[in-house]
Amino acid sequence: MVLAMLEGTVALVTGASSGIGEATALRLAELGASVALVARRRDRIEDLAGRIGDRALAIEADVSLKVQAQRAVEQTVSELGRLDTLVNNAGVMLLGPVQDAPLEEWERMLAVNVAGLLYCAHAALPHLLGAAQDGPRQVADMVNISSVAGRVARLGSGVYNLTKHGVGAFSESLRQEVGGRHVRVSLVEPGAVETELRSHNRPEVQEQIAQRFGDIEHLQAPDIADAIAYIVTRPRHVAVNELLVRPTEQQG
Numbered sequence: 001m002v003l004a005m006l007e008g009t010v011a012l013v014t015g016a017s018s019g020i021g022e023a024t025a026l027r028l029a030e031l032g033a034s035v036a037l038v039a040r041r042r043d044r045i046e047d048l049a050g051r052i053g054d055r056a057l058a059i060e061a062d063v064s065l066k067v068q069a070q071r072a073v074e075q076t077v078s079e080l081g082r083l084d085t086l087v088n089n090a091g092v093m094l095l096g097p098v099q100d101a102p103l104e105e106w107e108r109m110l111a112v113n114v115a116g117l118l119y120c121a122h123a124a125l126p127h128l129l130g131a132a133q134d135g136p137r138q139v140a141d142m143v144n145i146s147s148v149a150g151r152v153a154r155l156g157s158g159v160y161n162l163t164k165h166g167v168g169a170f171s172e173s174l175r176q177e178v179g180g181r182h183v184r185v186s187l188v189e190p191g192a193v194e195t196e197l198r199s200h201n202r203p204e205v206q207e208q209i210a211q212r213f214g215d216i217e218h219l220q221a222p223d224i225a226d227a228i229a230y231i232v233t234r235p236r237h238v239a240v241n242e243l244l245v246r247p248t249e250q251q252g
């Protein structure tokens, strides 16, 4: 029965306090998984945990801090019992020209999109390998959220492009390393999704982003949650390595 495909498994979703992460946590819970909800905004993840019920665990953590990322993984395993699925979703997108860019914006993107993802991947990997060996499904998943920006570089997105291209390269290398042991590493590359992501940009940059996308119909967070759910519910011998999902009207 489709609805119970992830019964008995445990998923950890980073950036679960809004947007794609929130929608993904809800979707994986619907499929029967217990879910650890990781983000900095405690009120948001506690509210989400309340909506999901007793199979959800809210963990306040800043994944860009090594100790907090490690603790989030360890707390998931100690309180929910195991770890079968890691969705590395937490991210920030701070755009604009390279010239005169605030270095603090670059540092935040590198810290969350790259270091945060690596800390979570490193801490989770032994548990994913264990789940693939003796878990209910004999397979485990790490889903890394990149972007169209991880495929195509654009003027005004240089450092965001750098972080997301890096996520793609790391994912492919790790896929080759652990696929033989039934840990699947997948890359999801969304186009424009209606979330809070762009609201953290400077006003002039937000204006440029709005102009770029005009009034095209954006993806909604549950559209990407569906893609992630598809990946993690494939049979053990099927690995969806990469999914690029754009709004139908998005050109570049």
Ligand SMILES: NC(=O)c1ccc[n+]([C@@H]2O[C@H](COP(=O)([O-])OP(=O)(O)OC[C@H]3O[C@@H](n4cnc5c(N)ncnc54)[C@H](OP(=O)(O)O)[C@@H]3O)[C@@H](O)[C@H]2O)c1
Pocket (backbone or CB within 6 Å): 014, 015, 016, 017, 018, 019, 020, 021, 038, 039, 040, 041, 042, 044, 061, 062, 063, 064, 089, 090, 091, 092, 093, 112, 116, 145, 146, 147, 148, 189, 190, 191, 192, 193, 194, 195, 196, 197, 198
């Ligand atoms: N929206 C799009 O158009 C789009 C397109 C392609 C790719 N993506 C990617 O999709 C992912 C999710 O973005 P979204 O669109 O859903 O945006 P969002 O609504 O802004 O969500 C970002 C999430 O990341 C979390 N986060 C940020 N910094 C964190 C940190 N240091 N530690 C822990 N969590 C942190 C935020 O939670 P807290 O603030 O509570 O910590 C929030 O839950 C990102 O990796 C983004 O690059 C989005």
